[in-house]
Amino acid sequence: MSxxxxxxxxxxxxxxxxxxxxxxxxxxxQDMNLEIAQGEFFTLLGPSGCGKTTTLxxxxxxxxxxxxxxxIQGRPMSKVPPNLRPVNTVFQNxxxxxxxxxxxxxxxxxxxxxVSRSERERRVHEALEMVQLAEMSNRKPSQLSGGQQQRVALxxxxxxxxxxxxxxxxxxALDLKLRKAMQIELKQLQAQVGITFIYVTHDQEEALxxxxxxxxxNKGRVLQVGDPVTLYERPxxxxxxxFIGESNFFRGVVEAVSGQVVELRVGGARVQAxxxxxxxxxxxxxxxxxxxEKMRLAVSEEDLGLHGTIQEVxxxxxxxxxxxxVEAQPPVxxxxxNGCGIAPQEYRRGEAVQLFWxxxxxxxxxx
Amino acid sequence: xxxxxxxxxxIGPPGxxxxxxxxxxxxxxxxxxxRAGTIGEARNVFTLEHYRQFIANTAYHRLLWRSSLIxxxxxxxxxxxxxxxxxxxxxxxxxxxxxxxxxxxIPTWTSYLLRVFAWKLILGTNGLLNTFLLSLxxxxxxxxxxxxxxxxxxxxxxxxxxxFVALPIFAALERIDRSLLEAAADLGCKxxxxxxxxxxxxxxxxxxxxxxxxxxxxxxxxxxxxLVGGGQGAMYGNLIQDQFVRALNWSMGSVMSLxxxxxxxxxxxxxxxxxxxxKLLEL
Ligand SMILES: Nc1ncnc2c1ncn2[C@@H]1O[C@H](COP(=O)(O)OP(=O)(O)OP(=O)(O)O)[C@@H](O)[C@H]1O
Ligand SMILES: [Mg+2]
Numbered sequence: 001m002s003x004x005x006x007x008x009x010x011x012x013x014x015x016x017x018x019x020x021x022x023x024x025x026x027x028x029x030q031d032m033n034l035e036i037a038q039g040e041f042f043t044l045l046g047p048s049g050c051g052k053t054t055t056l057x058x059x060x061x062x063x064x065x066x067x068x069x070x071x072i073q074g075r076p077m078s079k080v081p082p083n084l085r086p087v088n089t090v091f092q093n094x095x096x097x098x099x100x101x102x103x104x105x106x107x108x109x110x111x112x113x114x115v116s117r118s119e120r121e122r123r124v125h126e127a128l129e130m131v132q133l134a135e136m137s138n139r140k141p142s143q144l145s146g147g148q149q150q151r152v153a154l155x156x157x158x159x160x161x162x163x164x165x166x167x168x169x170x171x172x173a174l175d176l177k178l179r180k181a182m183q184i185e186l187k188q189l190q191a192q193v194g195i196t197f198i199y200v201t202h203d204q205e206e207a208l209x210x211x212x213x214x215x216x217x218n219k220g221r222v223l224q225v226g227d228p229v230t231l232y233e234r235p236x237x238x239x240x241x242x243f244i245g246e247s248n249f250f251r252g253v254v255e256a257v258s259g260q261v262v263e264l265r266v267g268g269a270r271v272q273a274x275x276x277x278x279x280x281x282x283x284x285x286x287x288x289x290x291x292x293e294k295m296r297l298a299v300s301e302e303d304l305g306l307h308g309t310i311q312e313v314x315x316x317x318x319x320x321x322x323x324x325x326v327e328a329q330p331p332v333x334x335x336x337x338n339g340c341g342i343a344p345q346e347y348r349r350g351e352a353v354q355l356f357w358x359x360x361x362x363x364x365x366x367x
Numbered sequence: 368x369x370x371x372x373x374x375x376x377x378i379g380p381p382g383x384x385x386x387x388x389x390x391x392x393x394x395x396x397x398x399x400x401x402r403a404g405t406i407g408e409a410r411n412v413f414t415l416e417h418y419r420q421f422i423a424n425t426a427y428h429r430l431l432w433r434s435s436l437i438x439x440x441x442x443x444x445x446x447x448x449x450x451x452x453x454x455x456x457x458x459x460x461x462x463x464x465x466x467x468x469x470x471x472x473i474p475t476w477t478s479y480l481l482r483v484f485a486w487k488l489i490l491g492t493n494g495l496l497n498t499f500l501l502s503l504x505x506x507x508x509x510x511x512x513x514x515x516x517x518x519x520x521x522x523x524x525x526x527x528x529x530x531f532v533a534l535p536i537f538a539a540l541e542r543i544d545r546s547l548l549e550a551a552a553d554l555g556c557k558x559x560x561x562x563x564x565x566x567x568x569x570x571x572x573x574x575x576x577x578x579x580x581x582x583x584x585x586x587x588x589x590x591x592x593x594l595v596g597g598g599q600g601a602m603y604g605n606l607i608q609d610q611f612v613r614a615l616n617w618s619m620g621s622v623m624s625l626x627x628x629x630x631x632x633x634x635x636x637x638x639x640x641x642x643x644x645x646k647l648l649e650l
Contacts, residue, residue: 082549083555091549093544095547097550112556160555
């Protein structure tokens with residue numbers, strides 16, 4: 001099917017919060033347009049308060065959009081209450097029913113939909129097997145660990161075979177190790193069941209690990225949608241370059257443009273960067289970003305690029321991190337892998353070095 | 368070790384309180400139940416005579432049974448009325464809920480007697496209700512049966528108890544995580560299904576607490592029946608009061624009180640036997 005599993009068309013959600021006499025309008029989600037394909041693992045990524053939960057709640061039907069329309073499998077959802085939408089949610093706090101045991105929690109949706117007892121028992125058992133909790137079916141949620149509760153919440157949603165599964169930071173409460181293990185498990189599970197996942201997280205690493213595509217959000221808006229490689233290798237804005245991974249930012253004046261490659265003057269040096277869409281014209285100021293691992297250091301008589309001084313040498317096993325101070329720029333981070341034939345601490349503190357990079361690894365940013 | 372000390376500090380005051388105002392009087396009552404008489408020489412003679420009398424007198428049993436039924440009815444009606452009230456406050460009243468809760472509690476700050484008397488004014492022969500019904504032409508003669516009847520006792524006691532029953536229910540409803548209701552809707556529940564499957568079972572501890580909160584004191588109630596109940600509305604508590612105050616037969620009064628205590632214990636045991644009680648309170 002080519003029809004998107006979920007589509008958001010110009011969706012805006014405004015909350016009016018009244019404090020005393022002052023009514024303040026909060027744009028939790030603003031002019032959001034998204035198309036999420038069938039079977040996709042789609043992630044909403046952004047800092048706290050950017051509107052991720054609100055977006056999920058709009059899709060689940062717990063909130064109504066102020067403007068715009070949401071379609072699930074092509075059907076407009078504006079008049080469909082949450083209980084009739086073909087989606088299920090894994091809540092941020094799991095929201096397991098404390099008065100029901102694990103099996104009845106998982107079977108809740110089937111019971112409500114009057115699925116016959118024998119089929120219900122079979123499917124509940126299957127779902128619990130899938131999350132490896134079959135032996136715990138008689139326990140109450142309070143007798144489970146955080147990770148186990150999370151699996152119950154997952155089984156409770158998946159057992160209904162929804163068209164779309166919404167997951168709101170489902171791993172947020174787990175410790176790092178369990179979190180990493182569950183990330184892989186979840187991803188495998190999604191591939192296995194083939195259900196569209198819309199996954200919310202504020203952890204960029206988690207998003208990169210798991211997603212087919214990611215929408216980076218800030219202040220209620222979607223800034224960029226793309227697969228992990230695109231977002232990391234070709235961030236379109238300062239926010240995305242900064243939020244996903246680490247970036248060095250430089251400001252310069254455009255000197256010459258040839259195709260997508262732009263020549264800029266940064267301080268006294270001439271450097272090159274690549275524009276992703278229409279390049280700026282000469283004379284304009286421009287911002288560009290480079291990943292620390294895409295930069296090289298050298299001591300040379302030739303003029304290679306930016307001149308700087310090693311300010312800090314941090315040895316972190318697989319890599320060495322250099323902090324280089326450059327005139328009229330914030331300190332620059334450079335990451336050098338300790339590979340074959342490279343001395344782990346090639347440069348010393350206070351040493352004068354030059355910084356250079358490939359033009360295609362320096363991205364001109366929109367803002 | 369510090370623990371035993373701290374434990375003592377924690378259970379000390381309530382322990383002293385319970386001993387002074389519950390166990391001690393109970394012990395005194397138990398002793399009196401065996402005494403042949405309330406005053407004079409008979410005090411020092413111990414006998415099972417009053418127990419025999421109590422067991423032989425079926426009128427006592429009937430009244431205890433009837434009072435239990437009335438108390439059960441009052442507790443049930445109060446709970447049925449208090450639940451929607453508490454539900455409205457917890458789920459619908461929004462920011463005004465604390466104000467509204469206070470409004471409901473405020474009348475209970477006035478004297479209990481005053482509130483019972485107020486009902487006397489409403490239900491009396493020349494009272495508000497009669498006057499109102501007369502003026503509407505629904506009845507053509509002031510009816511005295513509104514007052515001094517079992518119904519008057521029930522109406523008054525339900526009125527007195529509803530706010531107190533509503534409190535624990537309100538507290539239980541407030542404790543329910545709202546995301547559970549969203550989870551229920553997410554899993555396909557219509558609002559009434561969410562209520563039956565999630566809200567109601569999770570508020571059961573509050574319902575049970577409120578119900579017993581009302582049932583147990585009502586069983587021993589004697590002031591309200593005295594004021595608005597008349598002869599027909601008398602309850603078991605009035606009988607006990609008569610033994611102590613009028614007949615000055617403290618021994619018989621003690622036996623009857625102990626019988627009531629036994630009735631309460633049996634009731635509680637029955638409920639906890641029904642399973643859900645203790646299990647629900649564990650939540
Ligand atoms: N019911 C509400 N009433 C008023 N404002 C709200 C409401 N719900 C959310 N908001 C506001 O909308 C914005 C987005 O909230 P949302 O919960 O969607 O953020 P989030 O991205 O999920 O953040 P987090 O990562 O912290 O969970 C916030 O500024 C929040 O204060
Ligand atoms: Mg959130």
